[in-house]
Amino acid sequence: MATIKDVARAAGVSVATVSRVFQGSPLVASATARQVQRAAVCLDYSPNGAAQSLSTRNARTLGVLLPDLHGEFFSEAIRGIDHAVRAERFQVLLSSSHADAREMISVARSLRGRIDGLIVMAPDAGSARVIEDIARYFPVVLLNPGVRAKSCCAVSIANSDGAHQVVRHLIELGHERIAIVRGPSGNVDAKERLRGFRKALRKAGLGVPRGFEISGDFTQRSGYESAQTLLGLRPRPTAVFASNDYMAIGLMSALSEAGVRVPEELAVAGFDDIPLAQYVRPPLTTVRANAYELGERAVRMWFDSARARIARKVPRHEVLPAALVVRSSCGSGNGAALRPSLEEAGPPARAVNQIERERRRPLGG
Amino acid sequence: MATIKDVARAAGVSVATVSRVFQGSPLVASATARQVQRAAVCLDYSPNGAAQSLSTRNARTLGVLLPDLHGEFFSEAIRGIDHAVRAERFQVLLSSSHADAREMISVARSLRGRIDGLIVMAPDAGSARVIEDIARYFPVVLLNPGVRAKSCCAVSIANSDGAHQVVRHLIELGHERIAIVRGPSGNVDAKERLRGFRKALRKAGLGVPRGFEISGDFTQRSGYESAQTLLGLRPRPTAVFASNDYMAIGLMSALSEAGVRVPEELAVAGFDDIPLAQYVRPPLTTVRANAYELGERAVRMWFDSARARIARKVPRHEVLPAALVVRSSCGSGNGAALRPSLEEAGPPARAVNQIERERRRPLGG
DNA sequence: TTGTATGCGTTATCAG
DNA sequence: CTGATAACGCATACAA
Numbered sequence: 157m158a159t160i161k162d163v164a165r166a167a168g169v170s171v172a173t174v175s176r177v178f179q180g181s182p183l184v185a186s187a188t189a190r191q192v193q194r195a196a197v198c199l200d201y202s203p204n205g206a207a208q209s210l211s212t213r214n215a216r217t218l219g220v221l222l223p224d225l226h227g228e229f230f231s232e233a234i235r236g237i238d239h240a241v242r243a244e245r246f247q248v249l250l251s252s253s254h255a256d257a258r259e260m261i262s263v264a265r266s267l268r269g270r271i272d273g274l275i276v277m278a279p280d281a282g283s284a285r286v287i288e289d290i291a292r293y294f295p296v297v298l299l300n301p302g303v304r305a306k307s308c309c310a311v312s313i314a315n316s317d318g319a320h321q322v323v324r325h326l327i328e329l330g331h332e333r334i335a336i337v338r339g340p341s342g343n344v345d346a347k348e349r350l351r352g353f354r355k356a357l358r359k360a361g362l363g364v365p366r367g368f369e370i371s372g373d374f375t376q377r378s379g380y381e382s383a384q385t386l387l388g389l390r391p392r393p394t395a396v397f398a399s400n401d402y403m404a405i406g407l408m409s410a411l412s413e414a415g416v417r418v419p420e421e422l423a424v425a426g427f428d429d430i431p432l433a434q435y436v437r438p439p440l441t442t443v444r445a446n447a448y449e450l451g452e453r454a455v456r457m458w459f460d461s462a463r464a465r466i467a468r469k470v471p472r473h474e475v476l477p478a479a480l481v482v483r484s485s486c487g488s489g490n491g492a493a494l495r496p497s498l499e500e501a502g503p504p505a506r507a508v509n510q511i512e513r514e515r516r517r518p519l520g521g
Numbered sequence: 522m523a524t525i526k527d528v529a530r531a532a533g534v535s536v537a538t539v540s541r542v543f544q545g546s547p548l549v550a551s552a553t554a555r556q557v558q559r560a561a562v563c564l565d566y567s568p569n570g571a572a573q574s575l576s577t578r579n580a581r582t583l584g585v586l587l588p589d590l591h592g593e594f595f596s597e598a599i600r601g602i603d604h605a606v607r608a609e610r611f612q613v614l615l616s617s618s619h620a621d622a623r624e625m626i627s628v629a630r631s632l633r634g635r636i637d638g639l640i641v642m643a644p645d646a647g648s649a650r651v652i653e654d655i656a657r658y659f660p661v662v663l664l665n666p667g668v669r670a671k672s673c674c675a676v677s678i679a680n681s682d683g684a685h686q687v688v689r690h691l692i693e694l695g696h697e698r699i700a701i702v703r704g705p706s707g708n709v710d711a712k713e714r715l716r717g718f719r720k721a722l723r724k725a726g727l728g729v730p731r732g733f734e735i736s737g738d739f740t741q742r743s744g745y746e747s748a749q750t751l752l753g754l755r756p757r758p759t760a761v762f763a764s765n766d767y768m769a770i771g772l773m774s775a776l777s778e779a780g781v782r783v784p785e786e787l788a789v790a791g792f793d794d795i796p797l798a799q800y801v802r803p804p805l806t807t808v809r810a811n812a813y814e815l816g817e818r819a820v821r822m823w824f825d826s827a828r829a830r831i832a833r834k835v836p837r838h839e840v841l842p843a844a845l846v847v848r849s850s851c852g853s854g855n856g857a858a859l860r861p862s863l864e865e866a867g868p869p870a871r872a873v874n875q876i877e878r879e880r881r882r883p884l885g886g
Numbered sequence: 887t888t889g890t891a892t893g894c895g896t897t898a899t900c901a902g
Numbered sequence: 903c904t905g906a907t908a909a910c911g912c913a914t915a916c917a918a
Binding site: 157205208215217247250252265269436 | 574
Binding site for chain 2: 910912913914
């Protein structure tokens with residue numbers, strides 16, 4: 157592979173000049189620049205990134221640390237990150253599937269010299285110290301964090317507000333006995349959604365009868381299993397908010413087997429708006445969280461705080477709004493079309509357009 | 522940040538010794554090693570990756586170039602890649618959302634010095650030259666490539682065979698007039714699936730009546746729109762193979778609106794086994810392509826060929842088997858449970874376990 | 887077993 | 903406008 161020296165020699169100039177040309181420096185005669193460019197093309201030269209990093213002390217690369225995630229949320233977040241990073245002409249160094257915090261920190265350390273900063277997603281609350289530790293090495297932005305770290309910026313989804321919205325929706329539809337299927341206990345998203353649930357009920361002057369807060373773990377199975385508990389409650393709830401869509405779908409399938417009609421006998425709502433949500437019967441009323449935007453914002457926030465490093469570094473915390481998506485799994489109070497969601501307009505209209513935009517997949521695989 | 526020099530000074534040794542300790546060299550007295558380690562911990566030192574890369578001339582990093590992909594396939598492929606890369610103690614430099622080949626090549630060039638090789642996914646047939654170009658810089662493994670490049674290894678999905686299987690399944694169920702909704706014309710997955718379709722019919726001595734090969738573009742909308750064409754055919758087909766699940770689902774929704782019963786009046790099959798496939802009504806018979814494994818294999822193949830560099834470099838091409846997943850959208854010939862798929866066993870049994878494994882998402886968002 | 891010295895490919899600081 | 907040359911942080915051949 158050709159180096160800057162080879163180009164310099166071929167162009168009959170010094171390495172300094174070649175370097176200047178490649179950085180678009182104005183301090184070089186255009187004739188000389190052309191010479192250099194010709195030589196570079198001829199030798200198929202491009203600068204060595206490692207050498208640049210070493211010399212300039214920055215890598216033009218952002219690291220991304222993720223837990224072992226599956227599914228749409230993961231890929232959308234990455235897409236958002238990649239998009240925003242690309243806009244800054246940076247690169248993404250991805251490291252996912254981290255089991256525990258210890259592993260995360262060792263990976264983060266091994267990244268020294270290769271990245272300028274990190275986007276970290278640590279959903280469990282136990283990792284506070286680890287995060288602080290990592291943040292000593294690089295500027296860190298937390299993505300939907302399970303914990304607030306004093307020293308770093310963060311961007312997260314309005315879990316509490318989203319839950320609040322959907323529960324308020326149920327209340328507006330006339331429900332007074334509303335249950336929740338909770339998420340895993342260590343998970344902060346779950347905790348926040350529970351908080352929003354409680355707040356909405358409290359605001360409406362409704363109580364939460366004993367046993368109306370059923371435990372779950374975000375898996376479809378736990379939703380399925382919650383049905384039994386749910387149907388055994390007396391008085392029986394008329395509506396239930398499942399803390400995520402997977403559980404809502406599991407629950408609905410159990411209800412269907414038990415011959416309980418949704419939403420007539422029991423209204424069901426979820427959270428996340430996974431792609432499935434609009435296809436189950438009845439289509440699921442839920443809350444949309446935009447993972448793409450979450451990733452994008454995290455990166456923007458990183459660059460903002462990097463640029464403001466000279467000024468006072470005051471860690472911000474952005475919260476992305478969550479949007480209620482009304483479908484039919486909660487009924488619609490008086491009229492069937494009281495509050496139609498976009499997706500309900502029928503396939504050839506706007507709905508399909510949106511589906512296409514979101515789900516287009518030019519590759520077979 | 523502490524450098525190797527600081528550690529050397531603090532430990533009272535030379536930088537060479539520190540370097541040796543960090544590489545686990547046996548040529549250092551254990552007492553000295555402890556000294557060094559203590560100093561390193563004390564100074565919170567870890568080696569600078571850029572400097573290492575520059576010195577050793579390798580980056581312990583694999584680049585991953587992807588087109589603008591959404592959805593499960595994307596994230597699963599990345600997971601597989603990440604997993605395999607991690608096993609080799611390498612890192613992943615990800616660059617997705619590439620619109621065209623030109624962009625891809627410029628990104629690839631800019632990676633010089635930062636990566637040791639590339640996993641490239643280029644589904645459109647036009648990029649052959651670009652690939653060859655990139656392969657001059659780094660060893661490249663193609664992931665589900667749209668084109669065979671002479672100089673690099675590749676791993677892809679058995680598109681043709683998968684299509685062959687599902688069409689043969691239709692034939693075994695007694696269908697004789699089978700149509701296809703094709704994928705985009707430039708796309709190699711689509712082409713291969715069409716090939717498998719034709720082959721299965723030919724083998725069975727069945728013809729493809731004029732008009733039975735309907736064009737589509739892998740979007741749900743195009744599947745929806747294909748229904749009209751399909752229902753206008755005389756004689757009308759009794760079964761249709763949609764080249765991917767999105768189109769199959771769009772088609773089924775159109776059929777449902779038109780009052781055409783699936784599978785009684787028209788059997789429908791898809792390809793990909795997207796998560797949705799088991800939730801639509803009726804659950805979709807399709808072909809499963811394992812994206813996780815695809816990514817994993819690509820990486821393994823890269824390391825294999827990197828290690829064999831000394832020996833003759835003969836580009837291999839692996840094809841991952843595709844598996845027929847029988848659900849109910851094609852009916853089941855004589856008996857309803859003639860050939861039940863795992864997913865049909867009912868929620869609390871194995872089916873849900875699998876769903877959980879596949880779709881567990883410990884994070885709210 | 888340890889230290890010295892050189893090179894890796896760039897950038898950047900000075901002189902010209 | 904251009905050219906030497908000293909960093910950048912580490913690995914390693916060679917010497918001791």
